Amino acid sequence: MTRVLVVDDSTFMRNAIASLLEQDPEIKVVGTARDGLEALQKAEELDADVMTLDVEMPRLGGLETLQRLMKTSPMPVLMISSLTESGAESTLKAMEYGALDFIPKNMSNDRDSFGLELRRKVTALARRKAIIRLKYRRINNIAIPTAPLTRAPAQPTDYVQTPCHGPRDLVVVGVSTGGPPVVQKILSALPADLPACILVAQHMPAAFTGPFAKRLDSVCSIGVTEAVDGDRLKNGHAYVCPGGRHISVRMRGPLPEVAVTDEPRDALYKPTVNLLMESAGKNMGRRTLGVMLTGMGSDGCEGAKVLKEKGGCLIAQNEASCVVYGMPKAVIDAKLANQILDADDIAQAIMTIVKG
CATH class of the missing domain: 3.40.50.2300 (Response regulator)
Known part of the structure; x- marks a missing residue:
């Protein structure tokens, strides 16, 4: 109860x-x-x-x-x-x-x-x-009871992690319930000269994503803005998808750019992480690092399959540091995650991988 x-x-x-x-x-x-x-x-x-x-x-x-x-x-x-x-x-x-x-x-x-x-x-x-x-x-330095607290293991005991090799110049992040503090923790630890662009699909109402991007920009060394259709991919910059819309990667001639669209209109989540992961995989392939963070449900898992098929690699947040272990669990259960990491370790892993 x-x-x-x-x-x-x-x-x-x-x-x-x-x-x-x-x-x-x-x-x-x-x-x-x-x-x-x-x-x-x-x-x-x-x-x-x-x-x-x-x-x-x-x-x-x-x-x-x-x-x-x-x-x-x-x-x-x-x-x-x-x-x-x-x-x-x-x-x-x-x-x-x-x-x-x-x-x-x-x-x-x-x-x-x-x-x-x-x-x-x-x-x-x-x-x-x-x-x-x-x-x-x-x-608060309050005495902790002596009875041990059961915590989830850092990763499933039978899970085999495989290295993510770089360099990779696009990072796509899927996140939902409990996400804002984790996204802030990760992005605020990245250096201004990060040699990659970051796209964030956070399940969040339209009224919140603009203030969320501004708040991140004020505490991060990298630049952070709410995404606009046609934005170019810039190293050392993160784009947050506007709530109620979708973010993806499309090619304009030989160059990739940010797409912000209303399609698919029938998606359960807006933005949907599936579209972001799939489009990044199809258009950027081995240049992409996917990051799946805390969230309810399994949005992003189908797109992550395409990302991996096209040579992308994937980090999943571990159960112990998730508010809700849904979206990361889906990609871990599907054996798609190259690495399973605590939220505190993800920024360092991103830096290591994108620099190669």
Whole structure:
């Protein structure tokens, strides 16, 4: 049973979120709070597995609540965000402060879809409770219980890794749930003179990708922008796909360029990682390094098959460092990953491989 604490200053939203969550018999809302101070009090009293947290609240806002929570009662947090630029900026900052993921408030458009996504994310994040508690006990220098914590192995015991040989001047990244902090960790560790261009397909609403790219650009040595159709591939630069659209590689004469399109319109995810990986494989082949990061589902696996067939190589994030071990697991289970690495080691691997 997944136990949830719902925090929102709107009575309507608290009741709506609780009602949608409890449509799953395996989820129980054990408490609600109308502001940050009440949330912190209930977090200490209740043994919740996940907190859903609003950003804008009286007395104590979501960001301040999150910072205090991670010092006193750390747990997985799902931010409930407004679909505005300020909402996006606050949510991205919240993920730096320890929130694992977010979901935009869009019940007015499709309540059923919102509820389904809400339940899926809450269930997935609950699995990280023990890891979150251990992480923040270490950060806060709190005594850690002597009972050992079971962690996933760095890689499947029967998995044979094969080297990725370079040089490769295109890096294509697929990522979803829990992705923004991991993408920031990796890109911010890369040097300005990286001899490769990076394309990022992050499952994220359209209102968020522009602020996400700006935030990355402000903390990275490489340049980061939201992709525009026709952008040229530049070394030392990363392009983030606009939410609700797709990013791929196409050839204009002998030269590759960035394509930002609405097709395929019927794709389950926008952007779809499958299209990015497949187009990179077909057009750039052995010049491509694919990176599959944390995310729910298996988007990117079919495209990764094409990438590998055309001579590309692939890094997959390991289970222990994923918020949700879905997309990397799919390529690992399909025996497509050349290397399985912790999030902390991926930037160094990218530098090594692209330089050859």
